[in-house]
Structures are given as structure tokens and as C-alpha cells.
Amino acid sequence: MTPVPWSRRFLDRLDSFGMTVRTSSVPAAVSDLTVTPGSVNARVRGSRRRPYDVWIDLPVYSSAEWTRVENAIAAAPDLAHQILGGELAPDVDGLFASLGLALLPARPGDLTLDCPCPGRNRLCVHVTAVLQSLADTLDDDPFVLLTWRGRTRTRLQERLHLAAPGATRPPQEDLPPENLPDSFWREAAPPRTPPPHTPPAVPALYRLDRPAITAHGRNLINLLEPAYEAFYTW
Structure with missing residues (x-):
């Protein structure tokens, strides 16, 4: 049986929410579509001269939840x-579902749609265009x-290598003995070189519950995202 394309799965899920995307009668030009943890962002040209900056947010999973997913994938050799x-x-x-999680949006409330256009409809033509463009992207990647x-x-691939059975992990250096009677007179050991900083699997900003704080139609999480990413990669 031929697998159902990811674009169709995504659009079918939106249809189940009453968010019809494929029947949009007003085409819109989408550019600069980017996907980051928790957010899809794109520019959409509409009736005004300046394109609309559209955001579509989805909750991210915590580090602990992703560890569960990675362990489950590692335990399925073909999938891994x-x-x-x-x-x-x-x-x-299906693996996500078996863990009580969802890869695709599970309910309408999972999606936060943000477009600065003057229309009152939450699912405006600009958001619809980005959702369709995102669906097309899913088939490519x-x-x-x-x-x-x-x-x-x-x-994910790095984590799967570590989670695989028999994976080789860096050896841990033995700590010097402590609280021994003669340790007081031993020559002090040279200071240890701190290990290189490794960023967390999911930045803390994305693990926070989305606050009920907005400014200019944007959630606080999204407003802080550029600054946090700069610190995260510093």
C-alpha cells in the first residue's frame, strides 16, 4: 500500500479541525518560509505594498518527552x-501516538495563528497560504x-546514535579519592579543564508553558525568541 503523503496527512488533520485550506479561492505569494522549534514563519504578499509577516505556532515537547521518543525509536531497528x-x-x-504524544497538531487549540492583516477571520487567506506552503514542504522534507x-x-540522529544498544559513550574520568586519612598531605591535583558547553536538546525558552502575554499580536515566547537564540548560540 502506498503511504499517504505527509502533506495530505497534515491537510486532512486541518480539515478535521474545520480549517479548510485546499479550497482557498484567493492565491497568495508566500516567501521566506522557515520552521523553528515551536514556530513557522513566512512572508505573504497581500493587498498592501509590504508583505504580511505570518506566524503559526505549535507547542514543542520537553527534553524528557523527546528522550522517550528517542528511546522508542532506538528500540525499533528498522525505524531507527x-x-x-x-x-x-x-x-x-503511530510511534508518537503510542507514547501519548502527537507529531501532527492534535487539536485546533494546538495552533496559534498570527497575521497582522486587518481581517477578523483567524484563518485569513495569508495564514491559509502559509499552511498550504508548509504542507507542500512536508513532502520534500x-x-x-x-x-x-x-x-x-x-x-535527533545524534541522539539516536547515543541511544542505540551498545553505543560507545565517552569514558568518565575517575574522580580523585576523598576523605582518605593521607589525602590531606597529597599534592593538590591540577585544576580540571571544564568540558565544552553543550546546548540543551530543547532550549529552555521552548519548554516553558506559553504565557498569556501578547504585544502587537505576538506571544511573549515569540518576541523573546530572537534574543534567546542569540544567547543560545553564543
Whole structure:
């Protein structure tokens, strides 16, 4: 049986929410579509001269939840092999469901739609255009779904290598003995070189519950995101 394309799965899920995207009668030009943990952002040209800056947010999973997902994938050799080879298996969303999680949006409230256009409709033509563009992107690279949920393909593959049975982990240096009778007279050990900083799997900003604080139509999380990313990669 031919797997259902990810674009169709995504659009079918939106249809189940009453968010019809495929029947939009007003085309809109979408550019600069980017997917980051928790947010999809794109520019959409509408009736005004300046394009609209559209955001579509989705909750990310915590580090602990992603660890559960990674362990489950590592325990399924065929699935892990496909992901390590750069393919996202069609049944990976079933694995998420078995853990009580969802890869695709599970309910309408999961999606926060943000467009500065003057229209009152939450699902305006600009948001609709971005959702359709995102659906098209999923067929080319379904890993953007995982990125949207908080885990990039590279990071997931690295974590799967570590979670695989028999994986070789860096040896831990033995600590010097403490509280020994003669340790007081020993020559002090040279200071240890601190290990290189490793960013957390999911930045803390994305693990926070979304606050009920907005400014100019944007949630506080999204307003803080550029500054936090700068500190995160510093």
C-alpha cells in the first residue's frame, strides 16, 4: 500500500479541525518560509505594498518527552535505520501516538495563528497560504515536522546514535579519592579543564508553558525568541 503523503496527512488533520485550506479561492505569494522549534514563519504578499509577516505556532515537547521518543525509536531497528539514513518513516506518527504524544497538531487549540492583516477571520487567506506552503514542504522534507515539535533532524540522529544498544559513550574520568586519612598531605591535583558547553536538546525558552502575554499580536515566547537564540548560540 502506498503511504499517504505527509502533506495530505497534515491537510486532512486541518480539515478535521474545520480549517479548510485546499479550497482557498484567493492565491497568495508566500516567501521566506522557515520552521523553528515551536514556530513557522513566512512572508505573504497581500493587498498592501509590504508583505504580511505570518506566524503559526505549535507547542514543542520537553527534553524528557523527546528522550522517550528517542528511546522508542532506538528500540525499533528498522525505524531507527530509516531515520539515521535521512528518511522519516510513514508510521513514525503511530510511534508518537503510542507514547501519548502527537507529531501532527492534535487539536485546533494546538495552533496559534498570527497575521497582522486587518481581517477578523483567524484563518485569513495569508495564514491559509502559509499552511498550504508548509504542507507542500512536508513532502520534500517531513523532518520539518520534528523541528516544529522541538527536535531537528541532525539533533535527533545524534541522539539516536547515543541511544542505540551498545553505543560507545565517552569514558568518565575517575574522580580523585576523598576523605582518605593521607589525602590531606597529597599534592593538590591540577585544576580540571571544564568540558565544552553543550546546548540543551530543547532550549529552555521552548519548554516553558506559553504565557498569556501578547504585544502587537505576538506571544511573549515569540518576541523573546530572537534574543534567546542569540544567547543560545553564543
